Amino acid sequence: WMKFHNGINQYELYGQSDPNVDQLLKDMSYKSIVGLEEIGDLGTQVKIVFKLNYGGRGLFKPMRFDKDTEANPNHYMFDDFERHHAEIAAFHLDRVLNFRRVPPVSGRYVNITRDVERWASHKFRKTFFTSPAKNRCFYGVCDTYCDSGQAICGKPDVVEGSLAVWLPEAEQQGSRQHWANPWAQSYSMKRAAKWSNDSAYCEKVKKKGPYNHGRRLLDVMDMAVFDFLTGNMDRHHYHTFKHFGNHTFILLFDNGRGFGRPRHDEVGLLAPVSQCCQIRASTLKRLLDFAEEAPSLSEAMRVSLARDSITPVLNELHLAALDRRLRYIIETVFLCGRDKDSNWNSVVINDGF
Numbered sequence: 001w002m003k004f005h006n007g008i009n010q011y012e013l014y015g016q017s018d019p020n021v022d023q024l025l026k027d028m029s030y031k032s033i034v035g036l037e038e039i040g041d042l043g044t045q046v047k048i049v050f051k052l053n054y055g056g057r058g059l060f061k062p063m064r065f066d067k068d069t070e071a072n073p074n075h076y077m078f079d080d081f082e083r084h085h086a087e088i089a090a091f092h093l094d095r096v097l098n099f100r101r102v103p104p105v106s107g108r109y110v111n112i113t114r115d116v117e118r119w120a121s122h123k124f125r126k127t128f129f130t131s132p133a134k135n136r137c138f139y140g141v142c143d144t145y146c147d148s149g150q151a152i153c154g155k156p157d158v159v160e161g162s163l164a165v166w167l168p169e170a171e172q173q174g175s176r177q178h179w180a181n182p183w184a185q186s187y188s189m190k191r192a193a194k195w196s197n198d199s200a201y202c203e204k205v206k207k208k209g210p211y212n213h214g215r216r217l218l219d220v221m222d223m224a225v226f227d228f229l230t231g232n233m234d235r236h237h238y239h240t241f242k243h244f245g246n247h248t249f250i251l252l253f254d255n256g257r258g259f260g261r262p263r264h265d266e267v268g269l270l271a272p273v274s275q276c277c278q279i280r281a282s283t284l285k286r287l288l289d290f291a292e293e294a295p296s297l298s299e300a301m302r303v304s305l306a307r308d309s310i311t312p313v314l315n316e317l318h319l320a321a322l323d324r325r326l327r328y329i330i331e332t333v334f335l336c337g338r339d340k341d342s343n344w345n346s347v348v349i350n351d352g353f
């Protein structure tokens, strides 16, 4: 755990072939839970910070739906539930794409009695009950979805979920800055997002800091590629580590609303790329490699996810969607180059990252 914290640098969360990350993933799946912290104040849905043996800590999001349940198409994104399998798959996708900007996430089986109730405070413990089907359940304390109708239930007391490695605390160089995503989706049922009907939107963003200088705009393009691949519309903000300044990578946690609709491609998520007509050269190369040579993106993901304790994590529909969306991104970039009279130097940017 300490190696992971110490290895975070200005450009990435961990090194390309860091063996410690695989060890960390295993530890998060299997090391004993020795305590917990309740963090109902962190967001709308129930989640728990578990303390593990040997000083580890991780953010647990319990399973609400199995991996084949799709998001309700009549729900706006902000009414969608978080999916633990999306958190796990997003980490693997980020690593397969060589971004290394998502904190490691593992699948984890948790015993509600032994691992949760045992360590729960008085207030938390009052939310535990046995369901009519004789399974052990809890609903926790949080803003919106914490009542007995939305309880998390074990089988009979074991529940599956995702465990994300805890990032360093603010006082240990972990202080994070959060930034509004210029291309955030609309969070209103009545209003369209401001970028969606303004053809000069990108030019306006490009004039403002931190997008007018350095790597940030290209990192936003990478974020769009990533969110389009996962289908996560809930990127209202993004984070950076404060002490690395502005010339640093975008940290991508909170991916639980991805992988909800494998038959649908949310093209609006790619608006930054189609409006700015820019992509980082290393990102495009990575995407082209997956499009043209083996392994395909879906195959690379299948192999990577096979090592998780709750494999397969993604079903075939979600894996196929990754290949389809990958082709769509490449087409979008090619159309940009064509429209700019094949001035590829303004489309594909080699910034050394």
Ligand SMILES: Nc1ncnc2c1ncn2[C@@H]1O[C@H](COP(=O)(O)OP(=O)(O)OP(=O)(O)O)[C@@H](O)[C@H]1O
Pocket (backbone or CB within 6 Å): 042, 043, 044, 045, 059, 082, 103, 164, 165, 166, 167, 168, 253, 254, 255, 256
């Ligand atoms: N791996 C992590 N390490 C440390 N802190 C984290 C980690 N993941 C999340 N957090 C903190 O917990 C907060 C809530 O986490 P997250 O955004 O994943 O949950 P959420 O339920 O989707 O929240 P919201 O409803 O606010 O979007 C984050 O804003 C962040 O401050």
Ligand SMILES: [Mn+2]
Pocket (backbone or CB within 6 Å): 043, 234, 254
């Ligand atoms: Mn969220």
